[in-house]
């Protein structure tokens with residue numbers, strides 16, 4: 019994080035104005051953030067903060083006290099532009115403390131009181147303008163101990179608060195899944211493994227908190243106090259666990275920075291890895307689940323093509339489901355049943371989605387209500403959203419699937435909350451409660467009276483203007499108003515001599531004269547007092563309404579969750595209908611049986627009907643390991659990724675792009691796909707590949723699905739083949755898990771002869787006089803050619819290079835074929851139970867037998883020499 023320090027030159031300290039002294043006092047309390055100091059209609063920054071802000075926000079850097087020996091650098095922006103500037107500061111990796119004038123300058127005696135009202139950090143944003151509505155924004159804390167690591171995460175804009183204890187090795191996976199925008203760790207407690215894990219989390223602001231904040235008693239107390247409980251057992255979490263320490267430290271940080279109610283954080287959820295399909299960080303990236311490998315964009319990821327949701331709440335929940343596929347078939351089937359029921363009912367889906375489109379982001383609205391930041395307009399949006407609930411209930415009535423029935427039953431119409439808002443607020447409330455005009459006429463008698471009084475006063479003034487104009491014979495006499503001396507009478511300079519003696523001159527402008535009269539002042543007093551009182555009363559009534567709605571935060575949160583689920587389920591059914599997906603059958607048997615499966619992303623991106631469907635058939639009886647060979651660009655990677663993506667989609671509870679699919683529930687999915695360059699992290703491509711491979715071999719179980727693409731390519735050919743060979747044997751013999759291995763090492767296809775549950779597949783190519791066509795169809799058998807030079811030609815490699823490559827290829831192929839014309843491969847001399855033998859056993863050679871048969875004792879030296887010569891000649895042939 020870019021911290022900022024402020025140093026007022028000592029010699030100047032005494033000469034500082036009271037306001038600058040206050041500035042420095044506040045700044046001393048918030049040294050790690052840029053201090054935005056409210057001065058009238060501007061936020062100003064000083065000293066180094068001003069320099070940083072000027073750079074990041076493109077503001078003009080000026081100075082205060084220009085004439086002094088040490089002018090103070092200063093930069094600022096108008097108050098109404100706050101959101102935009104905060105956004106830029108947060109994006110640039112700063113925290114910002116907003117220091118407001120907390121009393122009315124008109125009422126202030128002396129210096130206006132200023133206090134920091136909140137500290138804005140990437141992980142604690144709640145403003146819609148600063149957040150992507152379709153994405154989660156998590157703040158995380160990590161507490162490493164000797165044996166485990168505690169982690170907690172919170173989405174402040176919705177109040178979701180989760181804790182977990184993890185093995186240190188799993189922390190990276192969880193951070194990759196959550197992608198927090200800010201992460202806090204205890205200061206001075208970063209073991210090397212933590213440092214390394216954190217270095218992998220791109221774009222995350224890392225901050226420190228004092229170690230005592232994580233101390234068990236402090237953290238536990240913070241949580242108990244917040245939830246108002248004497249134990250955390252009700253949440254099913256152990257108060258002494260590292261995860262709870264992390265949660266306590268997190269809550270303390272949020273309390274410190276937000277300075278507002280956190281009533282919407284109503285529970286602490288325990289997270290346990292066992293109930294989810296585990297997808298590690300590398301696999302998530304390789305499979306491009308929520309963002310693409312190339313530029314980290316959402317567009318082009320699996321999420322972007324399956325997201326048919328129509329509300330931000332639904333979009334975030336869908337992203338959650340995709341990031342956390344399940345392993346228990348019961349909840350998966352509940353989701354699938356609901357989708358299946360919605361599927362044929364296009365009208366229902368359309369109506370429900372039309373309603374969803376009219377809802378506002380109930381989760382984030384509720385959070386703003388809980389934190390006391392909701393505007394009158396927010397409450398108006400809330401009422402408008404609640405008004406739609408009866409329609410949802412009616413649409414879901416009479417459904418047969420468990421999940422839809424449950425959603426309908428649990429949908430609380432919140433009619434009382436809505437009535438409360440509707441009765442109190444006008445139909446279209448203003449953005450700011452200070453603007454006035456937000457309370458409905460007839461809601462509060464006293465308010466109506468005050469309004470009448472103010473209005474009456476104004477009417478009186480209009481009548482007075484007309485009467486005076488006539489009385490003194492100046493038709494263009496006007497009554498005006500300004501802040502300095504209130505209401506006044508204005509006449510043009512030419513008419514000034516007609517003004518009666520009782521008019522008191524207040525101001526002379528170039529062409530006008532301005533006057534007041536006692537009668538005018540008397541009414542002014544009435545108008546302004548009534549207006550002022552009405553405004554104050556409106557604010558009071560609004561605060562009372564917001565408080566009363568705040569009492570229902572938990573109900574509103576539940577309602578929001580239900581709407582999000584309705585959105586996701588209808589969206590998944592729309593996705594399934596529109597793209598011809600099928601319902602996957604889930605089984606406990608470790609198999610994959612996908613008929614006419616399609617890659618969900620490519621299938622959507624290519625023109626309809628162009629994507630060639632393929633079957634994936636893996637089962638313990640016949641084939642657990644598929645070796646896929648085939649030309650470059652034929653579709654090997656696409657095919658193996660497709661198998662992994664369909665498994666993930668099925669386990670998140672979605673239909674899948676296939677004609678039929680039976681998916682054995684996987685506990686983990688591993689994808690080692692492509693050689694991603696990790697130079698930025700100080701690791702060679704090959705090192706990364708091997709690290710990820712090691713992780714797979716150490717962690718995969720017989721229930722896992724492993725897809726490997728081009729393993730071993732980053733080293734010399736023989737090293738590469740040897741490793742790929744041994745890795746395949748290990749996966750087949752020791753782990754015995756479903757494995758799809760795409761490779762250019764055609765030598766590996768020999769493995770199917772020794773590994774019983776391995777089979778060879780290749781991608782068919784049509785080759786004739788007109789050229790080569792990749793059919794993208796996976797068929798059984800091994801490929802014999804790579805067509806790499808063909809692909810190089812398509813890519814535009816110069817003809818001279820291609821011709822030379824052809825010549826070299828022919829020479830190499832001639833040198834590497836054995837007496838039967840096959841590519842020479844190292845043969846494995848072992849069976850499934852005897853793995854200790856060397857991988858490259860020596861080929862039996864006839865000459866070895868003839869050496870063994872020689873009886874040296876009976877040979878003359880000459881005969882021995884002749885034999886030697888003969889052997890040499892044979893070898894030369």
Ligand SMILES: Nc1ncnc2c1ncn2[C@@H]1O[C@H](COP(=O)(O)OP(=O)(O)OP(=O)(O)O)[C@@H](O)[C@H]1O
Nearest residue numbers: 628629630631649650651652653654655656657794
């Ligand atoms: N089943 C398919 N139907 C239609 N087009 C496909 C199919 N599979 C792959 N393709 C097209 O072929 C391109 C190359 O596919 P892919 O990257 O899977 O090939 P590959 O065999 O892994 O290549 P390489 O060995 O060079 O890495 C894809 O980008 C896609 O455009």
